[in-house]
Amino acid sequence: MKRPISQVHDFPDQPASAPRRTCDSCVVRGKAICAGLQSEELSGLNQIARHRRLKAGQKIISDQDLPDYFAIVLSGSAKLTKVLPDGRQQIVGLLFPSDFVGWPFESHGSSHAEAATDMQLCSFPAAAFERLVKQHSGIQHQLFRNAFTQIEAAQDWMLLLGRMTAREKVANLFVMIARRSRGLDSCEFDSSGRERFDLPLSRSDTADFLGLTLETVSRQFRALKSEGIIRLDGTRTVTILDPIKLAAAATSPFI
């Protein structure tokens, strides 16, 4: 039987009294906003940080009301969605470990953040976090850099949504997820050095991410598979068999 690669370790929520596990001690150290902070800034964050585990589908931050916390993704993935009144949906962002969730100082976000897979977060109470940001310009600077990364990703995705074919969209999705998964436990290299990773999204979510229908997504998966470019183990696990051809199918970006 096929099983997805990644599995959230089953450790319990930290009780309030226990020493708190923080961003400081996590896998993504050095990549998340904590990177390059002064030790004073780090210890400030550590003091308010709190571990949090979410099941796939759980809301993280709604686009309606004030967020009560911000967070850094430690494991798993989150999706940012926007919905039209008639139900049409677009996923406008996919967050991986080390990504920051939420917008300090804004009364409401422009999208709804939700766990795409089971995930772990390092969370910070909103008010305390904003207070820290005001005191430490290093944190503010990291937030700003994080914003730039999000803009870059959004602009890349606009190019994909507006100007790419279904095949190119799917190929680029694989390239992007492979890159973001590298070094995480949702990614391994097999004995012949082939990269294998889990898709954090269902076919339907994938369609909403790529601006396609789920049928078209499924057909493009099949096409890349039948051309020997990828292998699918089960429905969520992808192995890249031919990275050259995959890059060609993606027409360059996201490499």
Added chain:
Amino acid sequence: MKRPISQVHDFPDQPASAPRRTCDSCVVRGKAICAGLQSEELSGLNQIARHRRLKAGQKIISDQDLPDYFAIVLSGSAKLTKVLPDGRQQIVGLLFPSDFVGWPFESHGSSHAEAATDMQLCSFPAAAFERLVKQHSGIQHQLFRNAFTQIEAAQDWMLLLGRMTAREKVANLFVMIARRSRGLDSCEFDSSGRERFDLPLSRSDTADFLGLTLETVSRQFRALKSEGIIRLDGTRTVTILDPIKLAAAATSPFI
């Protein structure tokens, strides 16, 4: 003969010795990043600010090399574009007066900024501006808020690109440009209170912004016109005849 509404006033570039006109003295005061700054921060900006006039089509900041200046748009519009190796193009942002151009502290942007119309900028030499930002957290905070606005716009646009029909895309474009033009000299209300504004983009650029072809854009313009929703004077000037129907055609967002 029809003439576009907006016209760049023909005042000469400020000689280096003359008292410099700055962001402080411009139309967009109170809306741009200068809003809410301390007087000390403002005077710092004023000291390095420099007026700049650009012709339509001139490059502002390339996505290749380090920017030598950042700027606030005073009049006219700029477009941010991304290009695929085979020439396919996507406009990933449209900038209006009060918008900030460029990314301090990043070695290169992810898109190419270019004047869409003749325009005026309030520019800041890159190095001096970054120095100021480091000193004054108020400016940093304004930059951060500006980044949030850009993310919001980008996410809205992803929804448009991925999930809207050609008709909805065009209707939303009109709604968005009308909103952003309000209060500028590229916008007026006629005697019966109808809103009239200039499109900053050619049909071909509009197509690249909406993820369509220019033919489809042209046909959708015609459709909205023949339904009495808009009027076109010449090829760039739009009057909204029926805002209710326009909003209906846009299926809600951007209002």
Added chain:
DNA sequence: TCTGCCGCTTGATCTAAGTCAAGGTCAGGA
């Protein structure tokens, strides 16, 4: 005034992707 070009419109046709519909697969619960 004429000419050529650029940006735009319009029509005819084509096609990539959407829609509709029928199964298949698998995990979880009765």
Added chain:
DNA sequence: TCCTGACCTTGACTTAGATCAAGCGGCAGA
């Protein structure tokens, strides 16, 4: 064990929008 429902695949067909191909109109330069 079988049933149920969620998720995915596959096929047949339809269609929105792309592509191809004229042609128009205004203005810039001769």
